Amino acid sequence: MHNNQLLKIAKDFGSPVYIYNSETIIKQYKRLNTAFNKVKKVKINYAVKALSNISILKLMDSLGAGLDTVSIQEVKLGIIAGFPAERIIFTPNGVSLEEIEAVAKLGCQINIDNLSILEQFGTKYPDIPVCIRINPHVMAGGNTNISVGHIDSKFGISIHQIPHILRIVNNTKMTINGIHMHTGSDILDIDVFLYASEILFETAKNFKTLEFIDFGSGFKVPYKPGDIETNIEEFGEKLSARFNEFCKDYGKQLTLAFEPGKFLVSEAGQFLAKVNVVKQTTSTVFAQIDSGFNHLIRPMLYGAQHEIENISNPKGKERFYSVVGYICETDTFANNRRINEINEGDILAFKNAGAYCYSMASNYNSRYRPAEVLWHEGKAHLIRKRETFDDILKNQIEIDLKPKIKAVKV
Numbered sequence: 048m049h050n051n052q053l054l055k056i057a058k059d060f061g062s063p064v065y066i067y068n069s070e071t072i073i074k075q076y077k078r079l080n081t082a083f084n085k086v087k088k089v090k091i092n093y094a095v096k097a098l099s100n101i102s103i104l105k106l107m108d109s110l111g112a113g114l115d116t117v118s119i120q121e122v123k124l125g126i127i128a129g130f131p132a133e134r135i136i137f138t139p140n141g142v143s144l145e146e147i148e149a150v151a152k153l154g155c156q157i158n159i160d161n162l163s164i165l166e167q168f169g170t171k172y173p174d175i176p177v178c179i180r181i182n183p184h185v186m187a188g189g190n191t192n193i194s195v196g197h198i199d200s201k202f203g204i205s206i207h208q209i210p211h212i213l214r215i216v217n218n219t220k221m222t223i224n225g226i227h228m229h230t231g232s233d234i235l236d237i238d239v240f241l242y243a244s245e246i247l248f249e250t251a252k253n254f255k256t257l258e259f260i261d262f263g264s265g266f267k268v269p270y271k272p273g274d275i276e277t278n279i280e281e282f283g284e285k286l287s288a289r290f291n292e293f294c295k296d297y298g299k300q301l302t303l304a305f306e307p308g309k310f311l312v313s314e315a316g317q318f319l320a321k322v323n324v325v326k327q328t329t330s331t332v333f334a335q336i337d338s339g340f341n342h343l344i345r346p347m348l349y350g351a352q353h354e355i356e357n358i359s360n361p362k363g364k365e366r367f368y369s370v371v372g373y374i375c376e377t378d379t380f381a382n383n384r385r386i387n388e389i390n391e392g393d394i395l396a397f398k399n400a401g402a403y404c405y406s407m408a409s410n411y412n413s414r415y416r417p418a419e420v421l422w423h424e425g426k427a428h429l430i431r432k433r434e435t436f437d438d439i440l441k442n443q444i445e446i447d448l449k450p451k452i453k454a455v456k457v
């Protein structure tokens with residue numbers, strides 16, 4: 048999108064504001080689909096938690112995607128957006144049996160990630176086929192906060208517990224129709240992923256009733272110049288060949304499933320914020336924007352480096368800035384970042400703000416969550432209003448507190 052289009056959006060809808068370009072989402076979806084076009088049956092289930100706006104879900108529906116969900120609320124959003132339950136997979140972690148039952152009753156595919164629930168669900172509902180989430184114990188990427196396949200991870204059922212899974216399946220007569228892994232959000236090395244896939248194939252041989260194998264996600268997109276991006280084309284070619292070979296051995300054409308979040312929506316999003324104050328200190332120049340980690344927590348939570356552009360002064364002389372927020376907390380977006388000269392009132396654009404940005408926003412400091420805008424076919428559509436003071440007050444209950452101790456008179 049052009050700077051003047053972005054500036055107009057910030058002017059028309061106010062700041063801060065999230066803006067998503069549908070074209071980028073469509074392009075990424077097609078890229079992923081094309082990378083696996085040698086496999087007969089491929090299913091891409093969009094991970095709702097990355098960006099859960101209903102209009103974004105509708106866009107995914109129009110592309111033919113399914114949904115990957117982690118809470119019954121996400122399932123309901125999907126259904127409201129028009130997805131039939133059969134195209135929704137529920138992959139929660141540590142949720143109650145009651146919630147899983149409720150989602151199963153809606154007709155979604157259930158994916159179970161612990162032995163306790165597997166045994167309870169299989170005993171109660173032997174006729175509902177389920178998928179199981181395996182932990183292949185493979186380290187994907189370096190950050191343990193986003194790498195979820197390693198040995199100490201809380202996610203999935205360990206591959207070392209296959210005999211126990213089989214015992215539960217045999218005892219309850221339940222059906223396992225899929226197996227799944229999700230090793231985390233940071234695949235730097237295709238070979239590591241392919242290695243984990245081999246473990247999944249090996250595991251799959253234990254189950255004779257499979258319909259699909261779900262390889263999760265973790266496809267990396269570049270956040271700053273020089274960042275590694277998962278080579279999806281090479282990955283697609285290698286995994287497709289291996290998958291087809293496996294299906295031949297298995298004796299049945301299975302569906303190859305993925306559940307990308309970041310890959311589909313990260314690059315489509317930009318976060319626009321206005322510079323309130325430019326503050327020189329003895330050591331640095333701060334640019335303070337009308338936002339904070341209440342609206343975009345990834346830099347503080349994961350150390351994510353979002354590229355920042357001064358779209359109000361793109362030709363200005365480059366200087367070093369620390370870009371920070373306005374909440375009462377250290378909320379640094381960037382340190383020592385070279386940015387075109389910033390003046391108070393300028394609009395900064397934060398790149399890669401599609402995934403895990405709005406969906407992680409909060410009301411901390413009693414601030415409003417920003418508006419969301421979808422840029423679709425050359426037009427800006429408001430897809431979520433900025434919050435108002437009513438939203439801050441909503442659900443709060445004011446009680447009558449009579450002072451127990453009388454004020455002491457002096």
Ligand SMILES: *Cc1c(COP(=O)(O)O)cnc(C)c1O
Binds near residue numbers: 138402
């Ligand atoms: C979060 C999540 C995803 C999406 O991960 P990305 O890195 O955004 O692609 C996929 N599957 C499961 C089970 C998840 O929890």
